[in-house]
Amino acid sequence: MLRRSRRAASDRAGLLEVFGAAAALAIGVIVGGTMLSFAIARKVVTPATRRLTDVEIVGIDRGSQTITLARSFDTVLPGRYGLFVNEAHEYLKIGSVLSASEHTVTRKLLTHVAPGKRIADRATFSGWYFVHPEELHIPYEDVQIDAPVGPCPAWLFPAREGGSGSTWAISVHGRGTTRSEVLRAAPVFRDAGLTSLAVSYRNDGEAGRSSSGRYGLGATEWRDVEAAIEFARSRGATRIVLMGWSMGGAIALQTVLNTAHADVVDSIILESPVVDWRTVLNFQARALHVPAPVAHIVRRQLTLPRWSRVVRAGNAISLNDLDVVSRADELVHPILLMHSDDDGFVPSEASHSLAEARPDLVRLVSYSEARHTKLWNYDEARWRRHILAWLRDRGLGADVS
Template structure:
């Protein structure tokens, strides 16, 4: 009986072993494939985060009426916004200003042209909607000079708009994938309050010098270029300095506030649609783009890991915990005004609300709706201007 049982087991064993081996091989191959897909996806995402972005078309020109000076665009959440905006184009014009919405339907929006377009103009269909409105300092009709700010990566171009007695300056810091022209909307507001504006560039933004890697560090190194601008302002006579950051420029401004040797000269921060915690932004963007959560998690970990830097091309790990200013709220010492739309659509306002709740003694927040990302001035210029003016006046930073 025992021998018979042994024979039965012995006879079945090769088949069983072969089956198990085959199953393990299939599982191993499948697991390897899944891990390879996850790894490749996370590396692509991490690289995309730190690679300076190029402007891409996000709408189409459906009709151009040069007699009536109107333009019809494909409808998006942005192109349907009330207010004044800009449009990056290709053809006989590379940028035009847009006025109010004249008519709209489910697929299109007709807007007034505020830049004259001649009857022989030819514009390519693909275009990019913009909140800049002004794309060159000449359009402000204010005195300005081009400047170069010496930083550790080289000379960074800037525009200087003098105002008042020169005691109070604001340094404007643009966001990711844009240039300093993004900040021009704010210059007249500060000029009217007697505040000198310095509109700066920083490494890898397409105007300032390139770093060794040519990639963003999400504020963890860029703040040094803005710190050089603070030093420039102090040498030119600035006694009180306000730093205004737009989107990623907000993250840079916050790092400057926490790390600068010139902290005592900083009188306050104004943050427009700011990045306060990158992990919140990256998770939100991943959901919008339907990136699987495991890929998002791996990408965030890769950005923070030294071993992954050859893959992410960052040159050094980016310590996202150091860029999480909600977690570091106790370290803040400068008054902060946050302007953020709860309908931002790109940088969610959650972390801005959290920072406001964490430091109500320092942080004031003006919550907008509908205005979208960095388009608060465009959407409601009167409220935006009043919010900044009131905040500055209450702190004695503006001419009465």
């Protein structure tokens, strides 16, 4: 009997040890998952302070002015692009693919690299192409928009001679970039006879800083675009087209859903836009192999006031308000929506859903192969043609090819 009692006690101790280890493991998983979700949620709303180097420069032939890069989905794309090099202090423009192997791609250098010029072996691949407005060789003016967060610098490109000074386009850049991203559109708008404005907004590194210093994913930045609309109206604008890239698309959509100046907005042009942040967050979580429960916690941390303060997101962000597919019935402005099904960063799923929900308002132009916000780079002629046709059909632009 004594031996049986001791054996039972030993069994209970063993079970307690197993349960204790299991509980410790579960707690570790929960705590680890929560900490990971905090890090992800904070990263989503934190403006980037440095560029991620994502391309290896294998070599530069200064005689033939060519550059060889490690092969990737981006580096093999046709078209014109750019590279931020030497810790993003310099920008090299690159042209067409000259040759490609299993591991490398050789392209034409469009920026001259002098003999002896040092170029680091890591770079950031970019679709900007233009960095400064001077590179466009069209007139422009530096202006300041008086926004709620303070002065927001902008570039104003006047309409060409014979164009309309009363029809304006306001271009809104995406997350982690600046207004240089939207310079590609300025010559097209000018050719169509429109005045255009390339704007900055809170926390983008050029405009004023909000109290949180974090992105609102469109939920707060739209107020700075509304200030740009007020600026345009003060300069004589009576019809305005909003154009947004990536998160700039989310900002443009939130602007038309919330602004007191919706009456002056004629239509919206979106490139590679964020139409629904849940779709983007889920896509990125899968790409990074983040477990579904952790991805769910990330979304909760952004939307609940208590947790949003922990991740320093400022006020809680309503992903419901930012889901324009579910709010499609509220839209009244026509939309030209251009998105690649091979975007690689912001999936086109929500764009297709929005076009299906509002075929009366949305003209969807689908691309393949082209990557995120690089539709101009991939096929400039097609990109230009669709925008000019849209403006012409809206009665806004001149009949140019």
